[in-house]
Amino acid sequence: MVEVKLHDIGEGMTEAEILHYFVKAGDSVKADDPLVEVQTDKMTAEIPAPANGTIEELKIEEGTTISVGTTVLVMNAEGAIQKQEESKSAEEAAPQAEKIPTSSSAATAVMEKTQGRVLASPYTRKIARDHGVDIENVEGTGPAGRIMDEDVYRFIDGGSTQEVEPAEEKQEAPSRTYTDQQPESIPFKGRRKQIAKKMSHSLHTIAHCTHFEEIDVTDVQEWRKEWKSLDQGVSMTAIFIKAISLTLKDFPMFNAKLDEENEMIHLEKDHHIGIATDTPDGLIVPVIHHVNQKSIKEIHEEMKSLTAKAQNNELTSKDMTGGTFTISNVGPMQGSIGATPIINHPEVGLMAFHKTKRRPEVRGDDEIVIRSMMNVSMSFDHRVVDGASAVTFTNRFAQLIEHPNLITLELV
Amino acid sequence: MVVGEIAEEKDVVIIGGGPGGYNAAINAAQHGFRVTLIEKEQIGGICLNEGCIPSKVYTTSAKKLSEVPGLSSFGIDVGEPNFSLGNLQSYRDQVVTTLRKGVEALCKKNKIEMVEGHASFLSEDRIGVDNGHQFDVFHFNHAIVATGSRPRYGQGLDVDHKRILDSRSIFHLEEVPEHLIVYGSDYIALEVAMSYHQFGSKVSLVLDGGKNDFDFDSSINKELGRLLKKQKIKLYKSCELKSVENQGEETHVSLLKNEEAVLLEGSHAFISLGHQPNTEELGIDRLKMDLSEEGHIKVDKQMRTSISNIYAIGDVTEGAALAVKAIKQSEVVSDTIAGKPSEFDGTFLPTVVHSIPPIASVGLTEEEAKDQYGDIRVAQFGYGGNGYATVHGKREGFIKYIVDDATDLVLGFHGLGEGAVELVSTGTVALEMVARDEDLKFPHYPHPSFNESISLAEFTTKREKVKS
Numbered sequence A: 001m002v003e004v005k006l007h008d009i010g011e012g013m014t015e016a017e018i019l020h021y022f023v024k025a026g027d028s029v030k031a032d033d034p035l036v037e038v039q040t041d042k043m044t045a046e047i048p049a050p051a052n053g054t055i056e057e058l059k060i061e062e063g064t065t066i067s068v069g070t071t072v073l074v075m076n077a078e079g080a081i082q083k084q085e086e087s088k089s090a091e092e093a094a095p096q097a098e099k100i101p102t103s104s105s106a107a108t109a110v111m112e113k114t115q116g117r118v119l120a121s122p123y124t125r126k127i128a129r130d131h132g133v134d135i136e137n138v139e140g141t142g143p144a145g146r147i148m149d150e151d152v153y154r155f156i157d158g159g160s161t162q163e164v165e166p167a168e169e170k171q172e173a174p175s176r177t178y179t180d181q182q183p184e185s186i187p188f189k190g191r192r193k194q195i196a197k198k199m200s201h202s203l204h205t206i207a208h209c210t211h212f213e214e215i216d217v218t219d220v221q222e223w224r225k226e227w228k229s230l231d232q233g234v235s236m237t238a239i240f241i242k243a244i245s246l247t248l249k250d251f252p253m254f255n256a257k258l259d260e261e262n263e264m265i266h267l268e269k270d271h272h273i274g275i276a277t278d279t280p281d282g283l284i285v286p287v288i289h290h291v292n293q294k295s296i297k298e299i300h301e302e303m304k305s306l307t308a309k310a311q312n313n314e315l316t317s318k319d320m321t322g323g324t325f326t327i328s329n330v331g332p333m334q335g336s337i338g339a340t341p342i343i344n345h346p347e348v349g350l351m352a353f354h355k356t357k358r359r360p361e362v363r364g365d366d367e368i369v370i371r372s373m374m375n376v377s378m379s380f381d382h383r384v385v386d387g388a389s390a391v392t393f394t395n396r397f398a399q400l401i402e403h404p405n406l407i408t409l410e411l412v
Numbered sequence B: 001m002v003v004g005e006i007a008e009e010k011d012v013v014i015i016g017g018g019p020g021g022y023n024a025a026i027n028a029a030q031h032g033f034r035v036t037l038i039e040k041e042q043i044g045g046i047c048l049n050e051g052c053i054p055s056k057v058y059t060t061s062a063k064k065l066s067e068v069p070g071l072s073s074f075g076i077d078v079g080e081p082n083f084s085l086g087n088l089q090s091y092r093d094q095v096v097t098t099l100r101k102g103v104e105a106l107c108k109k110n111k112i113e114m115v116e117g118h119a120s121f122l123s124e125d126r127i128g129v130d131n132g133h134q135f136d137v138f139h140f141n142h143a144i145v146a147t148g149s150r151p152r153y154g155q156g157l158d159v160d161h162k163r164i165l166d167s168r169s170i171f172h173l174e175e176v177p178e179h180l181i182v183y184g185s186d187y188i189a190l191e192v193a194m195s196y197h198q199f200g201s202k203v204s205l206v207l208d209g210g211k212n213d214f215d216f217d218s219s220i221n222k223e224l225g226r227l228l229k230k231q232k233i234k235l236y237k238s239c240e241l242k243s244v245e246n247q248g249e250e251t252h253v254s255l256l257k258n259e260e261a262v263l264l265e266g267s268h269a270f271i272s273l274g275h276q277p278n279t280e281e282l283g284i285d286r287l288k289m290d291l292s293e294e295g296h297i298k299v300d301k302q303m304r305t306s307i308s309n310i311y312a313i314g315d316v317t318e319g320a321a322l323a324v325k326a327i328k329q330s331e332v333v334s335d336t337i338a339g340k341p342s343e344f345d346g347t348f349l350p351t352v353v354h355s356i357p358p359i360a361s362v363g364l365t366e367e368e369a370k371d372q373y374g375d376i377r378v379a380q381f382g383y384g385g386n387g388y389a390t391v392h393g394k395r396e397g398f399i400k401y402i403v404d405d406a407t408d409l410v411l412g413f414h415g416l417g418e419g420a421v422e423l424v425s426t427g428t429v430a431l432e433m434v435a436r437d438e439d440l441k442f443p444h445y446p447h448p449s450f451n452e453s454i455s456l457a458e459f460t461t462k463r464e465k466v467k468s
């Protein structure tokens, strides 16, 4: 008899709500099958079965909030591990001639058989191997729990953390050869799983296309310096957000939602700009609403408070929904010069800002000047807009950044 | 002995030229590696020189001999057969030599450097090879340990290879034993027992370790028991072995059954108690290599040991000691070294016995399936109802497969009877393909054939064992 308890599934978690049971009393389960879904203030998570067995009793009703350590359900574990131990001890107990060993063939044959069966055809297993995916981490949706090609592909789409494993594995000493336990496995649940779901859905739905542009940010930087000297500090991102909004005003198709079912494209009137934000738990996208009605200063303040909330896991669902366009500013990380960002479905566009670098630029009369140049990557939904309009979109944005005084022309 | 000062640079060094080692050498060479294969005895290892091949020469001879009396039904009258062990040995040597030459030619064709001598590790990247008058040191990038295994028996057993024999000496006897006492229950024990029985020995078979039956599926155990009785091979179950002693012409095996002493007086005894990995005298005690309690080298699914540039395959690793395994692992290891994703999974390694009639088995037995899955269904078909079996006069036997009652998933496949060794591959493929019962029933099987039994098998439901 095993009591399955609510254990600490995240930093500082003290209680959780029982959302949904995947099992009922009498069901037989395999080790690692999800038993129950729980919701904490930060995430939803699944509690897996610790062993093969049957569910005896569900202790807590759905909808109840319980604290860590509370028994959620009781199961009768009868997993292979337990059995092996039993048979081993039986063997040890059996009387035997002292000097003469028993045959080892039986023992080894059993060992081969109990290591756990992979429910996938050799062909499917090869697909997993070739993609560096451990087939034992893939959930089968096929008949009798069979892992299908599609299951592996779905896993690949969503499980980027698993993909890098083989390289690590190579250097690593094999600790135990045939068990399911993978010491480095990271639970694929909660936010990671959410991100995976969103990303693959977007990639499968949207006809992604990305182009790149270089933008001279020297003048905006000058502006910022000047503002700062006047104690009016605003971030670069706040200016970008405003510029995006002004650009969206001229190109409303980029602030739209495609409604394929009803064969409509809905043009949103307000500009709600999502800001891709990195947190220890993964990517989240808080949204600044009504950017078109806000000043750069207001945008800056709101962004600051949203970022703080995101870092502290205090975002409300309102803070994270309703976006019409998303930006991703990876510039401060001093890394990339280009990317092919995945659009935040159902939006139409996403612009990523990369690092800014001092570079020699050739000006009109063949003069070489040193300017601060920033690369941007613009992803757009090619079902809704075409490459040419995306280029004019980016051109307009670049124009606003390169000649920031143009922004003043747009003041209402 | 001259100790070499300078280590020769090698790319892939393989220790042991058995089916694991030589196949790994060929595969790695085909991946473009420069390969050095070190063997202290003869290329081909146990499998070719003392195991699979010689034993199958013997079992094939026994099978042919067993068919002679039935030939007259087919209109062929050859009279009393005259068996010559000497001729069989010549044939065995001929087969082994032909095959060994084939392996040597393949190695040569793939430009594998063959080195004679006993290899041992000096460090994690150096191997020393001693061939009696010279000691060479090789510095390697990758090493594969394929040193195989040898028969295992306790200190209480004094195998003299004359009257008390193991698998290294049983196929070298110069005359057919008068009364052979076989101690063991694995496929080697059964093959030896049934072969020598056909050659004219009186045979007694004592199950090892006090076992009360073989390790097969219960239906096979039952039928096997009946067949042994019919063939007049006396089976001793649940006996404790006290001693095996040779006294001149006689070899005495003392047993204890139900507290009572049983003395078997034979001319020879044959011991088959499984295998012990060849990990001593390999210098691996100098390395921090993970070994199992029994001394097997621990490897992952890609055949890596706990030392990153050293791999191990075949009998020297954990799991069944079978050439099938060694050969598969030789593929996996060369892929791994070449950076190709590969894996070994021994879950559905078939067990095969070239007995009369043969036995083959893959996946779970009925008992294991009940334990792990609860309600199961068992499909069985006896050769008595198989036309082709009747044509051949081989009506003894059956095939049986087991499915999970809830999902119809095939869990195990077992056969005893003519053709079982080939038939089991249908079961193995079914298991690997995650087949369900209909996947086995639906296909067309030639008529008449032993295969047909699969489509003719009828189900009975077996309820789950009462939970304790």
Ligand SMILES: Cc1cc2nc3c(=O)[nH]c(=O)nc-3n(C[C@H](O)[C@H](O)[C@H](O)COP(=O)(O)OP(=O)(O)OC[C@H]3O[C@@H](n4cnc5c(N)ncnc54)[C@H](O)[C@@H]3O)c2cc1C
Residues within 6 Å of the ligand: B015, B016, B017, B018, B019, B020, B021, B038, B039, B040, B041, B042, B043, B044, B045, B046, B047, B048, B050, B051, B052, B053, B055, B117, B118, B119, B120, B146, B147, B148, B149, B167, B188, B278, B281, B282, B313, B314, B315, B316, B321, B322, B323, B324, B325, B326
């Ligand atoms: C009687 C019998 C019947 C069998 N029948 C079958 C069968 O029908 N089907 C089946 O699949 N399997 C069968 N087997 C098992 C099969 O023979 C083994 O599983 C197989 O040979 C293992 O291959 P290997 O390459 O791991 O090792 P081996 O074949 O044992 O080869 C290891 C080689 O390494 C060499 N070596 C060891 N140490 C050193 C060292 N330090 N330096 C240099 N060289 C070294 C040895 O001389 C040997 O040649 C049978 C075995 C026996 C005994």
